[in-house]
Amino acid sequence: MSGAAPVPGFGPATIEAGDPRYESLLRGANHRFVAKPDRVCVVTTTEQVVAVVADAVATGLRVTVRSGGHGYEGFTAADGGVLLDMSEMTAVYFDPSRRAFAIEPGATLGHVYRVLFKNWNVTIPGGECTEVGVGGHFAGGGYGPLSRRLGAVVDYLYAVEVVVVDADGTAHAVVATREPDDPHHDLWWAHTGGGGGNFGVVTRYWVRAPGATSAEPAELLPQAPSRWRVAYCMWSWDAMTEESFTTVLRNVGTWFEHNSAPGSRHAQHSASFYASHRSGGALLLQAMVDDDLPDAAALLDEYFDAVCEGVEVEAMRTQSVKPWLYVAAYPNWGDPGTQDIRRAKLKAAYLRKGYDEDQLSTVWEHLTREGCEHNQFILIGYGGQVNTVAPDATATAQRDSVLKAAFMAVWADEAEDHEHITRLREFYRDVYAKTGGVPVPGEASDGSYINYPDIDLADPEWNTSAVPWSTLYYKDNYPRLRQIKGRYDPRNEFHHGLSVELP
DSSP states (O other): OBSSOOOOOOOOEEEETTSTTGGGGSOOSOTTOOOBOSEEEEOOSHHHHHHHHHHHHHTTOOEEEESSOOOSSOTTOOBSSEEEEOTTOOOEEEETTTTEEEEOTTOBHHHHHHHHHHHHSBOOOOOSOTTOBHHHHHHTTOOOTTHHHHOOGGGGEEEEEEEEEOTTSOEEEEEEESOTTOTTHHHHHHTTTSOSSSSSEEEEEEEOOTTOOOSSGGGSSOBOOSEEEEEEEEEEGGGOOHHHHHHHHHHHHHHHHHSOSTTOGGGGSEEEEEEOOGGGOEEEEEEEEETTSTTHHHHHHHHHHHHHTTOOSOOEEEEEEEEHHHHHTOTTTTOOSOSSOOEEEEEEEEESSOOOHHHHHHHHHHHHSTTOTTEEEEEEEOOGGGGGSOTTTSSOOOOSOOEEEEEEEEESOGGGHHHHHHHHHHHHHHHTGGGTTSOOSSSSBOOOOTTSOOGGGGOTTTOOSSOOHHHHHHGGGHHHHHHHHHHHOTTOOSOOTTOOOOO
């Protein structure tokens, strides 16, 4: 599809308590948080969003916004107000007037990959969790398996349409672009890593590769892989010793320190390390690469060889090649839990270097400790092309890290919330004990990732570093984000537990 956006099918649909649809619309992916709005408004056009926001502001109701619903904190689970449901705004099309691909915020990543691939054989370096909506993923500086090779999603963001509220309460839509002379350039910049729910309601993104000049759609984004090679290296927890475990983890950190230079041979592929608690059965290395690249299989074997060096426990290895879209858009891929196990907590960090010996021992201790059976630990490859962009060129400030770390727990029973959240908090705190329980930017760490929000970073009980949460997420970019907040949301209509503060 090209040209104008599709005609919407319906909306706005207004759903209040007592409506048989109401209960089905109160939860996102994380069932820890249940919204209790006065009404849910399902919208399908920018004009509908303007009308709903204007009415809410005029009647003194708070607006919260949900696209894919994959938030790890309860930022859209407000009591009262209006919950704006963007999930039916799913169009993906080429806009010739901007020579860019328009993507609405309710489109899931899997849907985006399918449409871009089927129509133009192009793609973007977004995440591998296919049911995540682009609304928050883009605004928070999304990344994925192609990012080491191609960069972050925000490096492809050409423009964004945002419904904002002026000081007098007037709601209207603004289109902001990356063009330096655009009077709304700052609003574009704020959506290149400033996080969702801070400045207004995103109703459309436009993406185009930086520096692309062609008028042909197929030349305005990177060509998609045709085949995707996926490799695994697995160890049984039953056979794992502390020495072998810490050797694996040490080797992962060292390898990424030495193999994450932009454009380098191994920056062409992604890789990650996953460890359940010892009761979970297995430790897993995963690596993925475009199989059309020369020596694709050898690249992944070299990575596994390096990580397995000195590890006494034998590993099982597999490699397989599948059509790219089969892997990239597989339903529900990457989502934690099941239909019933949907309560989650996530904590994150950027790594400039691998963990030191004390941290390696701490990870082992928490993953083998009785009572911590729901703890999970993940290291995800980063760097490469991401690190070619200056820290202030976008709102994504972390531009020289080589790994992202994720500490996660997923469970089913509400009665177990306190236990599992506390165990995960202790795990994270102990790994970062030398820097006040959080990954303070420095030689080894570089703060945290706003798309994996963690309210604990603003809690002095769990962050004793004296470094504020805003520095951990945004570093030196935070003052500019506050100024933009003051211009485009001077009434603070859009706010949550980690929202950008007014100047």
